[in-house]
């Protein structure tokens with residue numbers, strides 16, 4: 001059973017270098033109306049070390065994802081994932097291009113959700129990544145990962161790739177606002193969560209912004225899919 005539920009929501013990316021600000025934001029999102037998860041990436045991790053994962057976990061009750069985009073040999077990758085899970089992460093994000101042995105090694109830890117990147121959001125992802133996205137989605141299904149990352153910046157790819165996986169796998173899609181995607185673009189094409197960083201943490205009132213974005217994506221989903 002996955003730690004993140006497969007229902008529409010927002011994952012707030014805490015890509016902030018100030019630890020106090022990140023802790024406050026986590027507390028605010030914890031209180032926000034809607035379905036949320038939090039994501040810690042490398043910038044915050046480099047400021048706070050693994051203890052930042054535990055600290056964020058202490059101040060919030062919503063699922064916490066460690067986005068280390070793990071991409072090393074099986075032994076090292078599983079060490080990184082183990083440290084993140086032990087510190088309190090409910091899920092880790094890893095690259096799938098490293099191959100099924102690495103993915104299996106992390107799944108076999110059985111310590112939390114495993115989310116694999118199937119296609120990235122940035123323009124350069126079409127140069128190499130995209131050539132293997134279909135294969136990586138199929139591998140995610142075969143190996144039994146909990147979630148995959150698909151690009152909200154390319155809604156047509158979310159639509160196509162989401163059809164290759166099963167209903168038991170959730171889809172998270174970054175790229176909203178700061179990278180050009182409109183709120184709801186990914187959700188109406190098959191994603192479950194939209195990942196939002198700058199548009200929330202750079203706003204005047206991050207909690208209000210998150211709640212407004214949540215309402216916006218739910219409304220778009222409702223109007224489009226009769227949800």
Ligand code: NUP
Nearest residue numbers: 013041120121174178179195196197198
């Ligand atoms: O392909 C990806 N694109 C992407 O932006 C995979 C990701 N994990 N992300 C992450 O989503 C990125 O590391 C950042 O934490 C977040 C997007 O942030 P923003 O563009 O909303 O500020």
